[in-house]
Amino acid sequence: MQSISRRRFIQQSGVAAGISIAAQHADSAAHKIPQVDPHEITRLRTQLKGQLVALGDSDYEQARRVFYWNPRTEQKPLVVVQCGHEDDAARAVEFARTHALEVAVRSGGHSHLAWSSSSGVVIDLSPLKEMTIDPKQRTVRAQAGVFSGEVARAAGPFGLAPVLGQCPGVSATGVTLGGGLGWLAGLHGAGCDNLVSARLVTADAVAREVNEQTDSELFWGLRGAGANFGVTTSFTANLHEIDTILGGEVHYSPRDARAVLQGFREIMYSAPDAFQATLNLTPGERGLFFSFCHAGSEAEAGQMLQSIRSIAKPTKEAVRRQSFAQLAEKAAATTSGKGPAPAFREVQTVRRDRITDEVIEVIVDQLAQATPDVVMGLSHYMHGKVCRISPEATAFPHRQAHSVYLRMAHNWSDPQSSEQRFAWSEQWRELLRPQENEAIYANYQTYDTKVGSPSLFAQNYARLMKLKQQHDPDNFFHRNANIAPPKA
Numbered sequence: 001m002q003s004i005s006r007r008r009f010i011q012q013s014g015v016a017a018g019i020s021i022a023a024q025h026a027d028s029a030a031h032k033i034p035q036v037d038p039h040e041i042t043r044l045r046t047q048l049k050g051q052l053v054a055l056g057d058s059d060y061e062q063a064r065r066v067f068y069w070n071p072r073t074e075q076k077p078l079v080v081v082q083c084g085h086e087d088d089a090a091r092a093v094e095f096a097r098t099h100a101l102e103v104a105v106r107s108g109g110h111s112h113l114a115w116s117s118s119s120g121v122v123i124d125l126s127p128l129k130e131m132t133i134d135p136k137q138r139t140v141r142a143q144a145g146v147f148s149g150e151v152a153r154a155a156g157p158f159g160l161a162p163v164l165g166q167c168p169g170v171s172a173t174g175v176t177l178g179g180g181l182g183w184l185a186g187l188h189g190a191g192c193d194n195l196v197s198a199r200l201v202t203a204d205a206v207a208r209e210v211n212e213q214t215d216s217e218l219f220w221g222l223r224g225a226g227a228n229f230g231v232t233t234s235f236t237a238n239l240h241e242i243d244t245i246l247g248g249e250v251h252y253s254p255r256d257a258r259a260v261l262q263g264f265r266e267i268m269y270s271a272p273d274a275f276q277a278t279l280n281l282t283p284g285e286r287g288l289f290f291s292f293c294h295a296g297s298e299a300e301a302g303q304m305l306q307s308i309r310s311i312a313k314p315t316k317e318a319v320r321r322q323s324f325a326q327l328a329e330k331a332a333a334t335t336s337g338k339g340p341a342p343a344f345r346e347v348q349t350v351r352r353d354r355i356t357d358e359v360i361e362v363i364v365d366q367l368a369q370a371t372p373d374v375v376m377g378l379s380h381y382m383h384g385k386v387c388r389i390s391p392e393a394t395a396f397p398h399r400q401a402h403s404v405y406l407r408m409a410h411n412w413s414d415p416q417s418s419e420q421r422f423a424w425s426e427q428w429r430e431l432l433r434p435q436e437n438e439a440i441y442a443n444y445q446t447y448d449t450k451v452g453s454p455s456l457f458a459q460n461y462a463r464l465m466k467l468k469q470q471h472d473p474d475n476f477f478h479r480n481a482n483i484a485p486p487k488a
């Protein structure tokens with residue numbers, strides 16, 4: 001693996017047909033705010049059941065900001081429509097269409113490339129918080145603003161658990177539309193495998209219920225490429241019976257990074273379906289921490305814990321038998337929650353087919369050079385049920401056993417250091433991204449490959465192109481892991 005120059009990176013990620021990531025950066029840098037007659041904005045405001053925030057309003061700065069905010073992802077939307085009802089999403093789609101404005105859809109605001117902000121209209125669904133648990137059917141119906149952690153908390157008292165991601169603050173809808181890899185993937189597949197139905201406002205501003213019965217092809221596309229077809233205002237998903245789980249964190253010293261990485265690889269290689277883990281590595285006080293969830297028998301859980309403890313000398317431990325909701329509500333490693341939020345955040349993610357010795361050596365080396373705010377991670381080691389489901393069964397194709405996601409998140413507050421920060425994170429990515437068979441998971445896209453969109457959807461790409469052509473031929477919904485023509 002070799003690092004490549006910044007110039008070559010820029011050439012590789014050059015403008016594809018459709019809207020490329022590079023083009024999005026260029027747009028945001030220019031911050032050209034489109035001109036629309038203020039009366040039209042006032043008219044939209046009066047049509048809404050929720051709120052409209054426009055440039056100049058006192059809450060504009062807060063309304064435009066999302067989680068991974070930095071000088072490259074920053075956007076200045078003309079209006080943010082904070083939906084009070086699904087009808088507001090339809091009105092916002094009409095408004096954006098009439099005035100030829102770029103549209104972004106937001107639920108939890110956790111997109112890695114800040115796709116949920118735009119230069120034109122932001123359709124912000126985060127105020128839509130209704131949720132119903134049906135314990136008989138073992139399903140949840142949730143509006144788009146409901147977070148993953150909130151579903152786990154509501155389902156818990158019924159002895160049920162949702163199949164969502166590991167971050168409580170990510171929208172349950174947002175994570176499911178892109179795939180949805182979490183603690184229960186080995187037992188119950190991805191979030192998208194558990195989707196039953198979704199309410200969708202399409203590019204023609206019409207709302208419809210999409211499921212296997214009403215439109216099986218569109219339903220297939222929603223499960224993994226979902227942001228491409230419209231605004232999902234609510235969804236129904238399966239829940240699963242989960243008794244208490246054994247979970248928590250075992251910490252180690254950064255000095256033991258190599259042994260811990262090797263141990264993580266060994267444990268995950270033969271992990272039972274009921275087990276999932278994430279290894280986080282920080283150069284600072286928090287050290288390395290092996291976070292895990294075991295949702296099986298107590299005997300097997302005890303054996304797994306023993307294996308985790310034996311890979312290096314633990315420096316501290318916070319492991320206990322607990323409800324699934326208690327674990328699912330724990331803040332993600334990259335959201336420390338202490339002190340004021342940093343001004344800027346960025347993340348890089350790459351997918352690897354295997355944790356090779358070379359990958360381990362690069363991570364050990366990079367950790368030694370990292371600033372204290374850096375959190376690297378290995379997560380969503382693919383095994384169990386999620387890999388036994390056919391890659392063509394849903395639009396989410398990346399189900400290869402033993403593949404894994406590598407992540408590097410960092411934050412800073414001094415704008416002067418931004419370019420240096422980006423240079424460091426890009427070299428981290430270039431050192432670790434694979435030279436061949438490069439694949440990108442829609443929920444974790446942080447860069448573009450040489451071929452572009454086919455890397456996101458693999459064998460499902462051609463079928464998705466057809467579906468996109470049918471439902472959104474103008475690529476109106478493009479601030480997402482986009483179904484676009486391949487790069488030349």
Ligand SMILES: Cc1cc2nc3c(=O)[nH]c(=O)nc-3n(C[C@H](O)[C@H](O)[C@H](O)COP(=O)(O)OP(=O)(O)OC[C@H]3O[C@@H](n4cnc5c(N)ncnc54)[C@H](O)[C@@H]3O)c2cc1C
Nearest residue numbers: 105106107108109110111116165166167171174181232480
């Ligand atoms: C700290 C952190 C931890 C994470 N952990 C996991 C994890 O464990 N597993 C995993 O699979 N992913 C994980 N992710 C990735 C996350 O699932 C994706 O970023 C997801 O797209 C976020 O959804 P959101 O609604 O919160 O974000 P947003 O920024 O609001 O949206 C993200 C994308 O989805 C589109 N979108 C959002 N809502 C809708 C909607 N209702 N209708 C149509 N399109 C919509 C947006 O337009 C945008 O393109 C994590 C992200 C973060 C920041």
